[in-house]
Amino acid sequence: MNKFITTIKNIFAIEDLRTRIFNTLFFIAIYRLGSFVVLPGVDSTRLKQGSEGVFGILDTLLGGAFSNASIFALGIMPYISASIVLQLLTIAVPYFQKLQKEGESGRKKINQYTRILTIPIVLAQSVGFIATINADAIINPSTFFTISTMMIITAGTLFCMWLGEKITDKGIGNGISMIIMIGIVSRLPGAIVGEALAKGMRGSLIFLIEAVVLFLVVMGVIILTQAVRRIPVQYAKQVGGTTQLNAQRQFIPLKVNAAGVMPIIFAQSLMFVPAILASVWQADSETASYIGQKFSDYTSWQYNLVFATLIIVFTYFYTAISVNPNQIADDLKRSGGFVPGVKPGRDTSEHMDEVLTRITLPGAIALALIAIFPAFALLAGVTRPFSAFYGGTSLIIMVGVVLDTLNQVESYLLMRHYDGMMKTGKLRGRSTQDVAMAS
Structure with missing residues (x-):
């Protein structure tokens, strides 16, 4: 304290x-x-x-x-x-x-x-x-x-x-x-109060279990947000005047979820479009009425299938435009760095791209599962307002933005020679040996 x-x-x-x-x-x-x-x-x-x-x-x-x-x-x-x-x-x-x-x-x-x-x-x-x-x-x-x-x-x-x-x-x-x-x-305080009142004294144990599950889901989102795959980088010996610097081994951190919250925001911004259009034209078409019904219910399998697919697609898309393996390889080559066992230049770029592709798939799937988890919470008996915080857009955005804000605050503290937000002086997942990743 x-x-x-x-x-x-x-x-x-x-x-x-x-x-x-x-x-x-x-x-x-x-x-x-x-x-x-x-x-x-x-x-x-x-x-x-x-x-x-x-x-x-x-x-x-x-x-x-x-x-x-x-x-x-x-x-x-x-x-x-x-x-x-x-x-x-x-x-x-x-x-x-x-x-x-x-x-x-x-x-x-x-x-x-x-x-x-x-x-x-x-x-x-x-x-x-x-x-x-x-x-x-x-x-x-x-x-x-x-x-x-x-x-x-x-x-x-x-x-x-x-x-x-x-x-x-x-x-x-x-x-x-x-x-x-x-x-x-x-909306969170009202959702918590509403859930507690809905369960009442008899359902206090159930409410406690729901709180524990919510805590575990939050921890899972934090792990997904902070998880990185570190690519080892070796720098050759450098001579500056009469001083010879020994070779250094550092790392390039490739995030498992490099896209952050953007795939959720992108996918969510598209998911309400069919329902809005259907609400305008549903009187003229049975198909529009069906689409409006299914895409207005986020517990329907149609909605969750499309939503999860969009998240996976946008995760790959946003990762591709935010992380450039070619630029990382060029920067390494110019600074005299190389990945052990991989030739500088094109081979390094292909290696980075291959690793990024492999780690993005589980990250995208995990992101999609977390995004549709509120539908399962609602089906399990959690009230609608409170279920929205069991993952999905709400929780992922909250965790992502809070972590990003804490990183910025920590940077200010470290620049002024104060301790950071953690006892170690840095948020978990960051390393003083990590090489800044070009984007």
């Missing part, structure tokens, strides 16, 4: 870190306040209490903004969808491939295109959202209401984008992921 108190004091002793923490809390507070501002022309007392199925998952990611019909009803999700499209374009279109290789200037242009593409996406998704609002909650249904609501929701999403970028620049952690995580965390 003394160690924890000392660490907190050290954190707030650093002026820059203290300012960034307060900035982050300020921007988060603005986002949470906006989640409760109801759209003009909507009677909040007549809104449905909560959402089910895929809309319930979306509502959890948005911290209740979806079911509240707030100005942040779609939150940051259209921006995530635009990011998916741009990531695909960087593979298929030579122009975007060139931009990706231009470094910082190219990334800025890609980010600008992502922002522009977000506008038509949020306009399209806002039409589907309006269709999900129960008719008696709309005070005066009209064309003007539809158009004005589309504009307000679009402005709300753009404002959420701005908040995310401000958190990244002026605060702690990745702003976009932080906004999603805060929406999730805001």
